[in-house]
Every structure is written in C-alpha cells, then in structure tokens.
Amino acid sequence: MYARTGFITAVYKINRSLTRLKPTSISPSTRPLIWKHLYSTAASNSDVNRVHVAVNDDRVSRISSSIRVIQDFPKPGIMFHDITTMLLDPVAFKHTIDLFVERYKEKNISVVAGIEARGFIFGPPIALAIGAKFVPMRKPNKLPGAVISEEYSLEYGTDIMEMHVGAVQAGERALIIDDLIATGGTLAAAIKLLERVGANIVECACAVELRDLKGQDRLGDKPLFVLVSST
Amino acid sequence: MFAEENGLHGDPRIKAISDAIRVVPHFPKQGIMFQDITTLLLDQKAFRYTIDIFVDRYRDKNISVVAGVEARGFIFGPPIALAIGAKFVPLRKPRKLPGEVISEAYVLEYGTDCLEMHVGAVQAGESVLIVDDLVATGGTLSAAIRLLERVGAEVVECACVIGLPLVKGNWRLNGVPLYVLVEPRLDDKDNHEECGL
Numbered sequence: 504m505y506a507r508t509g510f511i512t513a514v515y516k517i518n519r520s521l522t523r524l525k526p527t528s529i530s531p532s533t534r535p536l537i538w539k540h541l542y543s544t545a546a547s548n549s550d551v552n553r554v555h556v557a558v559n560d561d562r563v564s565r566i567s568s569s570i571r572v573i574q575d576f577p578k579p580g581i582m583f584h585d586i587t588t589m590l591l592d593p594v595a596f597k598h599t600i601d602l603f604v605e606r607y608k609e610k611n612i613s614v615v616a617g618i619e620a621r622g623f624i625f626g627p628p629i630a631l632a633i634g635a636k637f638v639p640m641r642k643p644n645k646l647p648g649a650v651i652s653e654e655y656s657l658e659y660g661t662d663i664m665e666m667h668v669g670a671v672q673a674g675e676r677a678l679i680i681d682d683l684i685a686t687g688g689t690l691a692a693a694i695k696l697l698e699r700v701g702a703n704i705v706e707c708a709c710a711v712e713l714r715d716l717k718g719q720d721r722l723g724d725k726p727l728f729v730l731v732s733s734t
Numbered sequence: 735m736f737a738e739e740n741g742l743h744g745d746p747r748i749k750a751i752s753d754a755i756r757v758v759p760h761f762p763k764q765g766i767m768f769q770d771i772t773t774l775l776l777d778q779k780a781f782r783y784t785i786d787i788f789v790d791r792y793r794d795k796n797i798s799v800v801a802g803v804e805a806r807g808f809i810f811g812p813p814i815a816l817a818i819g820a821k822f823v824p825l826r827k828p829r830k831l832p833g834e835v836i837s838e839a840y841v842l843e844y845g846t847d848c849l850e851m852h853v854g855a856v857q858a859g860e861s862v863l864i865v866d867d868l869v870a871t872g873g874t875l876s877a878a879i880r881l882l883e884r885v886g887a888e889v890v891e892c893a894c895v896i897g898l899p900l901v902k903g904n905w906r907l908n909g910v911p912l913y914v915l916v917e918p919r920l921d922d923k924d925n926h927e928e929c930g931l
Contacts, residue, residue: 576832583832590812590822591855597816623808624824627775628816631782637775637809645805647758647768667772 554712554719557730562598567731569595570711584711584733586621586682599625602730603708604632607678612705614677616640616666616697618689621682625710629680638670640679640693651699655692664692666700673701683711684727687718694725735905737787737915747783752916754780755896759921769896769918771806771867784810787915788893789817792863797890799862801825801882803849803874806867810895814865823855825864825878836884840877849877851885858886869897869914872907879908 557563569589576583589595607629616638617626623639630637641664643652649668654661671677679693690707697704704725712718712729719727738748754777761768774780792814801823802811808824815822826849828837834853839846856862864878875892882889889910897914899905905912 571833573832577829585832587824587831587852587855590815590824593815593819593821596812596822600816620805620808620824620826620830623805624812624822627781627809628813630775631778631785631813634778636778637781639772639775639805639809641805644762646772647761647770648756670772670776 553722553724553726554714554732555726555728556712556732557602557728562602563730565592565595566599566602566710570731584683584713586624586710589710590624599710599730600628600632603629603680606708606728607705608633610705611676612678613675614638614671614697614702616671616677616679616693618664618679618681618693619645622680625682626680629678635678636670638666640696641665651696653692653695653699655688657688658686664689664696666696671697671700671702675702677702677704679704679707681707681709683713684709684718684729685713685716687716687721690718691721691723694722735911735913736917737913740913742787745787747780747787748916750777750780751784751895752919755916755919757919757921767918767920769868771809771895774895775809784895784915785813785817788814788865791913792891792893793818795863795890796861797863798860799823799856799882799887801851801856801862801864801878803864803866803878804830807865810867810893811865814863814893820863821855823851825849825851825881836881838877838881838884840873842873847874849874849881851881856882856885856887860887862887862889864889864892864910865894866892867895868918869894869900869907869912872900872912875907875912879910 569592571585571588573583573585612635615626615630615635617623619641627637643663643665646665646667650665652663652665654663677697694704706726706728707722708728710730712732714732715734754774756770756773758768758770797820800811800815800820802808804826812822828848831850831852835850837848837850839848862882869875879889891911891913893913895915896918
C-alpha cells in the first residue's frame with residue numbers, strides 16, 4: 504500500500520512538473536528522483552545536470568528583483584540585465600557574494616578569475632572570503648608585462664582576452680566569475696586561457712543566466728552555477 | 735595624506751602592500767614606470783591588508799556610497815562597500831552603462847576622455863568615498879568628484895592604494911582630501927620626476 508501510494512505521489516509530481524514553465528529555476532536537489540530522470544532524458548539539447556541554479560529562497564528573490572532589465576541596449580532587440588541596481592542594494596549585493604562564498608569556501612579553490620569589467624566587482628569579494636588569489640582576465644593591452652592571449656568570436660568579428668603569465672600555476676583549482684552568461688563566448692575564452700596554463704576549472708559562476716542563449720553549451724564539460732535564470 | 739603619516743606609522747602591513755606591487759618599466763609607453771597591482775591581488779594577505787586598512791578608516795564615517803572608477807576601482811571598491819554597508823556605484827567609460835547617465839569630460843595628455851555615472855544611483859546629501867587603484871595627475875578623480883557633486887552628494891575622501899601628493903604637500907583635489915597607502919616604487923631609481931606620475 505505504501506509502495507503504491509509512493510508511486511502515485513511520484514507520478515503526480517511528474518505531471519505537475521512537466522506543466523511548470525520554469526523547470527530550471529528549481530534546484531536539482533529538490534526534484535524527486537523519477538522526475539529528474541524523466542526531465543533529463545526529455546531535455547532537448549543541453550545537459551541540464553551541468554547547470555546548477557540556486558534554490559529560489561528569500562535571498563535569491565531579493566537579488567532577482569534588484570536587477571533591472573533595460574530594453575534595446577546596447578542595440579535593438581537586446582534585453583540588457585543591469586546588475587548595477589543590485590549593487591545599490593547593499594543587502595542584495597551581500598546575499599550575492601554570500602551565496603557564492605557558501606558554495607565555494609571549502610572546495611580548495613586557490614584562484615578566482617574575474618572577467619573584465621563586471622567580473623571585477625564580484626570576483627574579489629569572493630576571493631577574499633575563500634582565501635584565493637584574484638586574477639583579472641582583461642581586454643587586450645591593459646595588463647602590463649607578459650601575457651597570454653585567447654581570441655574568441657563575437658556576433659560580428661572577434662575579440663581577445665588576456666591573462667598574466669605566471670598568475671596561475673599548473674594544477675591550481677580555479678573558479679571563473681562574471682556577472683552574466685549570455686552566449687558563453689567570454690567564459691569559453693577564460694576557460695581556454697586557464698587550461699593552457701594547466702589549471703583545473705572547478706566551475707563557472709554568474710549572477711544571471713540568459714538561458715535561451717544556451718551559453719552552457721560553449722563551456723565544454725565545465726559546470727555552471729547561476730543565482731538567477733532568466734529568459 | 736599617506737597612511738603612514740596618518741595613524742599607521744610603522745604598520746608592517748604598509749610595507750607588505752608596497753612590496754606586493756610590481757613595477758613594469760616603460761608601460762604603456764617609454765618613461766612610465768607602471769605600478770601593477772595585479773601582483774597585490776595574487777598575495778591574499780597583502781590584498782586583505784589593503785581592504786582592512788580602508789575599511790577601518792571608513793566604517794564609522796556614515797558613508798553610504800562607494801564609487802569606483804573603471805576598471806581597477808571595481809576591484810578595491812566593492813569589498814570596502816560590502817564591509818561598511820554602502821552602495822557600490824561604478825563610474826564608467828562612455829557607453830558602457832545602460833539607461834540614463836550623466837557624463838563628465840576630463841583632459842588626458844593628448845585629447846579628452848569621459849566618465850559616466852547612472853542617473854539616480856546617488857542622491858543629494860549622500861556621503862561618498864571614491865576609490866581607485868592609483869592617483870597620478872588627478873584628472874580622472876577630479877572628473878569623478880565633479881560627477882558626484884553635480885548630483886548633490888558630498889565626497890568625503892578619495893582613497894587610492896598608490897599615489898603622490900599632486901603638488902608638493904598638497905593633498906587635496908578640488909577641496910577633497912586624498913588618502914593613499916603607498917608611494918609609487920621606482921625600483922632602483924630614487925627619482926620621482928622620471929616615474930611618469
């Protein structure tokens with residue numbers, strides 16, 4: 504009797520969950536096992552098990568509502584997710600850092616790599632809290648001294664990302680931070696740079712994911728953690 | 735004022751911070767001894783000392799805004815803002831900030847540049863700390879001060895990791911005090927006129 508009730512409960516959860524519009528906003532750990540398996544096999548292209556979204560608690564709620572969306576910036580058709588309004592809410596900003604620190608503090612991460620320029624806002628507080636170095640990943644010709652460069656594609660044309668030679672040693676465990684993941688191009692370039700020096704990338708972390716752009720597909724086998732998953 | 739002349743005389747943290755900064759000669763051009771703070775960021779103790787010294791100085795000053803100048807001000811400003819419970823406001827190069835902005839032009843060696851801030855980020859009457867990694871001519875910081883004063887804010891101080899007084903003994907920029915942790919290093923040379931600052 505108990506087993507049969509359990510089965511019916513599981514079926515109920517499956518039916519309910521298939522009608523949810525935003526399944527990726529539910530943390531994987533709260534999904535019942537059967538539903539998680541069905542969802543994974545039913546997923547069209549991306550491996551959803553590699554995208555971890557923070558549980559939507561009060562902190563994430565506050566963070567999400569503090570981010571403003573600006574239409575048609577930098578050009579028509581783009582909905583720009585502006586994190587500067589979150590930085591104006593000291594509680595939301597602190598929650599953001601706390602959520603990342605809680606996730607990474609006991610993972611023996613020795614490098615936090617932040618992507619210019621908004622990754623410079625989130626990376627250093629995390630690095631300081633978890634006892635890691637902060638390594639800026641920059642546009643060309645900004646870093647003095649010897650650098651390694653990686654070219655990556657934009658919608659039109661290419662750009663270059665640079666990292667200092669000697670900043671990261673082979674075997675170091677690294678976290679890559681940016682404010683937002685869109686197409687995943689910049690994160691992919693950062694992954695390449697760190698792998699070229701033999702670092703072990705533990706995860707990529709962003710405050711916001713624009714999930715329709717499927718940026719995680721460009722991250723190879725590297726997992727992605729985001730606080731807010733948005734369309 | 736230098737931190738060492740203002741309460742931190744003999745503080746070993748100051749030397750640790752100075753030693754962690756790398757000097758890159760002739761970058762971005764001949765004659766400039768570039769003060770590279772990225773090596774400071776690789777030294778967790780020294781980076782922590784940097785933030786601690788600023789936080790200790792500013793935590794009880796009712797500062798509600800920390801404004802950081804793009805891009806290296808984005809590295810030092812946020813940890814200070816978080817620790818003292820202030821907002822962080824990025825001051826950016828043109829066309830980076832979405833939505834409505836106010837702009838302030840400033841003079842470079844050749845030509846001009848522009849600094850922008852979001853409309854509505856800072857209210858009249860707020861107390862503001864401006865942060866950047868280094869003060870040289872004071873051009874960018876002056877533009878930052880003007881932006882904040884235009885919206886009616888009061889700039890309490892400008893804080894930089896590295897710098898020199900603008901003219902011998904003058905530690906004010908448009909009337910706003912400057913607080914600096916360490917002098918620029920010249921490595922073997924002891925001649926400030928050649929440092930490009």
